[in-house]
Amino acid sequence: MKGxxxxxxxALCAALTAxxxxxxxxxxxxxxxxxxxxxxxxxxxxxxxxxxxxxxxxDDGLSINVYNWGEYISTGADEGTLDVNAEFxxxxxxxxxxxxxxxxxxxxxxxxxGGAAYDVIIPSDYMISKMIKENMIQKLDFDNxxxxxxxxxxxxxxxxxxxxxxxxxxxxxxxxxxxxxxxVDMDKEDIDWDxxxxxxYADQILMFDNPRDAFAIAETLNGISMNTEDTEELETAAxxxxxxxxxxxxxxMDEIFDKMGAGDALIAPYYAGDALTILxxxxxxxxxxxxxxxxxxxxxxxxxxxxxxxxxxxxxxNFMCEPDIAFANIDYxxxxxxxxxxxxxxxxxxRTSPISYPDEEFIAEKTTVFVNLSDEANKEMxxxxxxxxxxxxxxxxxxIAPIFLILCMITIIVVLIRRHIxxxxxxx
Amino acid sequence: MKLKYFSAPYLVWMVVFILVPLLMVxxxxxxxxxxxxxxxxxxxxxxxxxxxxRSVWLSLIATAVCLVVAYPVAFFLSRMDxxxxxxxxxxxxxxxxxxxxxxxxxxxxxxGNKGIINHLLTLAGLEPVKLINTSGAVVLGxxxxxxxxxxxxxxxxxxxxxxxxxxAASDLGCNSVSSLFRVIVPLSLPGIMSGITMVxxxxxxxxxxxxxxxxxxxxxxxxxxxxxxxxxxxxxxxGAAISLVLMALILVIMTVMNQFxxxxxxxx
Numbered sequence: 001m002k003g004x005x006x007x008x009x010x011a012l013c014a015a016l017t018a019x020x021x022x023x024x025x026x027x028x029x030x031x032x033x034x035x036x037x038x039x040x041x042x043x044x045x046x047x048x049x050x051x052x053x054x055x056x057x058x059d060d061g062l063s064i065n066v067y068n069w070g071e072y073i074s075t076g077a078d079e080g081t082l083d084v085n086a087e088f089x090x091x092x093x094x095x096x097x098x099x100x101x102x103x104x105x106x107x108x109x110x111x112x113x114g115g116a117a118y119d120v121i122i123p124s125d126y127m128i129s130k131m132i133k134e135n136m137i138q139k140l141d142f143d144n145x146x147x148x149x150x151x152x153x154x155x156x157x158x159x160x161x162x163x164x165x166x167x168x169x170x171x172x173x174x175x176x177x178x179x180x181x182x183x184v185d186m187d188k189e190d191i192d193w194d195x196x197x198x199x200x201y202a203d204q205i206l207m208f209d210n211p212r213d214a215f216a217i218a219e220t221l222n223g224i225s226m227n228t229e230d231t232e233e234l235e236t237a238a239x240x241x242x243x244x245x246x247x248x249x250x251x252x253m254d255e256i257f258d259k260m261g262a263g264d265a266l267i268a269p270y271y272a273g274d275a276l277t278i279l280x281x282x283x284x285x286x287x288x289x290x291x292x293x294x295x296x297x298x299x300x301x302x303x304x305x306x307x308x309x310x311x312x313x314x315x316x317x318n319f320m321c322e323p324d325i326a327f328a329n330i331d332y333x334x335x336x337x338x339x340x341x342x343x344x345x346x347x348x349x350x351r352t353s354p355i356s357y358p359d360e361e362f363i364a365e366k367t368t369v370f371v372n373l374s375d376e377a378n379k380e381m382x383x384x385x386x387x388x389x390x391x392x393x394x395x396x397x398x399x400i401a402p403i404f405l406i407l408c409m410i411t412i413i414v415v416l417i418r419r420h421i422x423x424x425x426x427x428x
Numbered sequence: 429m430k431l432k433y434f435s436a437p438y439l440v441w442m443v444v445f446i447l448v449p450l451l452m453v454x455x456x457x458x459x460x461x462x463x464x465x466x467x468x469x470x471x472x473x474x475x476x477x478x479x480x481x482r483s484v485w486l487s488l489i490a491t492a493v494c495l496v497v498a499y500p501v502a503f504f505l506s507r508m509d510x511x512x513x514x515x516x517x518x519x520x521x522x523x524x525x526x527x528x529x530x531x532x533x534x535x536x537x538x539x540g541n542k543g544i545i546n547h548l549l550t551l552a553g554l555e556p557v558k559l560i561n562t563s564g565a566v567v568l569g570x571x572x573x574x575x576x577x578x579x580x581x582x583x584x585x586x587x588x589x590x591x592x593x594x595x596a597a598s599d600l601g602c603n604s605v606s607s608l609f610r611v612i613v614p615l616s617l618p619g620i621m622s623g624i625t626m627v628x629x630x631x632x633x634x635x636x637x638x639x640x641x642x643x644x645x646x647x648x649x650x651x652x653x654x655x656x657x658x659x660x661x662x663x664x665x666x667g668a669a670i671s672l673v674l675m676a677l678i679l680v681i682m683t684v685m686n687q688f689x690x691x692x693x694x695x696x
Contacts, residue, residue, distance in 0.1 A: 262542060378661040382660045386652065412683065
């Protein structure tokens with residue numbers, strides 16, 4: 001889903017780390033000597049709020065299993081950035097087994113299937129509410145996560161976790177439209193979801209290959225809530241998608257990145273954070289968050305039921321909320337942060353970017369966070385989606401299957417009879 | 429007699445990794461979430477007939493194309509000098525050393541709207557053609573990826589056809605066409621059969637080729653099964669039921685195929 005995360009943003013990095021150096025210089029006295037020495041060469045330094053808290057398990061030889069999206073953490077690959085997992089191990093003595101998944105559904109299937117014990121997972125909003133409902137994640141002990149205080153108030157107590165007992169927000173973002181501004185001759189303000197239905201761009205449009213995201217777009221187009229469970233409304237959305245099918249070039253997810261970059265398509269929906277990465281590499285492309293409304297997604301850290309090291313997992317979550325770490329991560333992955341201190345550390349240019357941080361009024365009024373749908377609605381949506389996707393617009397004859405099967409049967413019978421006769425002859 | 433105990437490791441392997449999973453597929457297909465028996469899922473597979481038809485149809489075309497392309501290749505390969513054969517075989521196998529996904533990915537750039545082929549067409553002053561995201565592209569992907577599986581069994585059978593048999597046919601008055609159809613084809617029948625099996629079975633159950641080259645609107649059975657596990661609604665029971673029906677379908681088709689092979693050759 002959000003596979004292509006930022007790998008390089010050298011220019012931005014240089015600017016940010018430079019400004020950071022100034023900001024962090026006064027704090028570095030708090031660090032112990034060994035660490036300070038080691039990090040002299042590094043550009044970004046790490047200061048934690050309560051070093052004592054992190055050393056509780058120092059000598060226990062613990063390890064935790066962290067399961068996260070691909071390219072969704074700062075790995076220190078860019079010069080002068082922090083390798084978050086390595087820093088955690090260095091600080092706490094807890095080893096981090098870090099693995100990736102590509103979609104929420106993959107994460108769900110993995111947990112549901114059992115056999116894997118994860119301590120920290122980072123699902124999206126609707127998946128969190130689904131997992132809460134199915135008792136797959138457990139309540140967090142927020143006494144162990146004092147850094148929760150940094151989370152902005154408008155990212156607490158959201159619909160997917162109303163009392164905010166299960167999750168700590170990690171990143172957020174919106175879905176918008178990425179398009180080739182040199183070909184699409186429209187004012188940026190005028191571009192809305194209906195451009196994905198515009199026949200002038202037939203065969204130049206890409207669409208999400210994921211029912212939930214695709215339905216959300218069709219539902220917004222029709223003025224329906226993207227959390228609807230109403231059969232008729234779902235069918236209305238499915239009809240829109242069906243109508244769109246003839247002008248859609250392909251249903252893709254991560255390929256949007258390559259196809260838009262290569263100029264294979266002109267218009268596609270995409271996640272704001274990833275879109276920024278393409279825009280940086282490609283001057284002709286532009287990105288707009290449609291004013292009629294869009295999906296706001298939040299990825300949050302949770303501890304699944306069956307985690308072996310809950311306290312260590314909470315320590316890891318707390319660590320991810322350390323201002324320095326949260327900043328390093330958000331700087332690397334380019335999504336938007338719900339972390340106040342990390343936000344304050346960002347460049348002015350990023351903080352005021354309408355792509356990463358649309359104004360609060362827009363967020364409050366025009367964006368919707370997915371909640372989990374009932375099993376029936378999910379199934380309904382999946383069925384409508386499969387039906388739409390497999391509908392024939394080419395002329396494949398429906399008689400082929402029965403005729404083919406009958407021919408098979410006839411051949412078997414004929415051959416068997418012939419063989420039988422032959423065998424009889426052989427006897428004499 | 430004691431030698432048969434050496435097959436014990438494989439027997440264990442077969443039970444643990446083939447038999448048990450198969451039984452689990454069957455179990456999932458016939459039960460609901462509470463583990464109670466139901467045929468709901470198996471009968472629901474009927475809704476997807478058109479996807480089954482498309483899968484069978486596309487993979488049959490791909491198999492036929494593979495056979496037509498591979499047969500002459502395998503024949504001339506088997507008639508070459510021994511030392512040249514090794515080199516040629518390596519060239520046939522070479523693409524298989526590369527990752528399957530990577531190879532398919534390469535086709536995306538070749539067939540794309542602004543891809544290599546359309547770029548050349550535009551340079552030649554022709555209109556670009558829509559190549560990717562069509563069922564033709566899916567067939568092309570199957571043929572490209574599975575062609576070696578057709579060439580290799582054909583080659584290994586043809587290599588064993590004695591040159592003198594063909595000469596004898598000529599001596600007895602066969603022209604080249606009739607010696608092909610009366611001598612070479614019947615002798616290479618086992619190779620044709622196993623080649624067809626090895627291309628058809630993976631082709632009918634593939635999902636990544638249709639995803640990447642079919643643009644997501646040419647759903648095959650493989651995509652459908654994948655959607656049950658990693659899609660919007662997690663339904664392993666329906667997924668297992670579809671897999672089971674697919675297996676039954678392949679079994680039927682393979683039985684038909686086997687009717688054409690010599691009596692002592694049973695390939696399944």
